[in-house]
Amino acid sequence: MPTISRRGFLSHAIAGVAATPRSTAAQAARTRLILLGTGGGPRPRKGSSAPAQVIVSNNVAYVIDCGDGVARQMAFAGIPLDTLRHIFITHQHSDHNADYGNLIWLAWTAGLSTRVDAWGPPPLEKMTRLFFEMNAYDINTRISNEGRVPIAPLVHAHEIGKDGAVMSDDNLKVSAALVDHPPVVPAFAFRFDARDRSIVISGDTAPSDNLVRLARGADVLVHSVMFPAAIDRLVGRVPKATALKESILAHQTSAADAGRIAQAAGVKTLVLSHFVPADDPQITDQMWIEAAQSRFRGTVILGRDLLEI
């Protein structure tokens, strides 16, 4: 059964490039997926950044979720911040949106001067407007002092509330499906269909039939995962959250169920990400992989920050 750890994946990928050389143009056209942050939950950790991904197609960056540190993770990934064009927020939880405004604001200081469209559940429009209002002092200072273009007119926030087509351009067609992440409503998964591959990002969800439909036949499914046996230890480390265990168990998917979802959808590759818990040394890489493989016959990749897939 194919398993690819990070190290194994890199050597595999390098070998693949060496064995099948492609033209520079073909490589440039390839749609890239980079995991920017793979730890679930908003609590800052040493070992992994908060949830975020970037898809790069023809040097255009599409960022999915904006957990803490997303702008810096873009820098680590070598993705120029001024190529930011679209942002998709799966749901309004702080591990997915804490740096939504910061990503745009900091990208602007790195030279972003072109349109950005942001897509996500309400109250995205209000969040966008208030973010620029909150930071008006710095923004106005840089406009007058550094000659920056005004930032607010660049950003167009679009609230989405239902399944279906979100946007499309020359590179990608994006569609959304409602997933099951109580009490956060709506919460979405997104599918990105490019010319060369299809990529689905689950967001946070309990096992979801709607996600199975969205992901049908996709090349890559990035699915959030939890390890139920470790939740008691996780909850024990987090003070002042008396209902956290029930909440996690009700609105997340186990790695085994993520495998079942991937199998039902018929995807080629399942990428485990948004690990809950993200930092429990008793849960080894192999345990995550074996849980997913127990229900899935395709390729399982253990997600890691800055891993390109």
Ligand SMILES: [Zn+2]
């Ligand atoms: Zn969430």
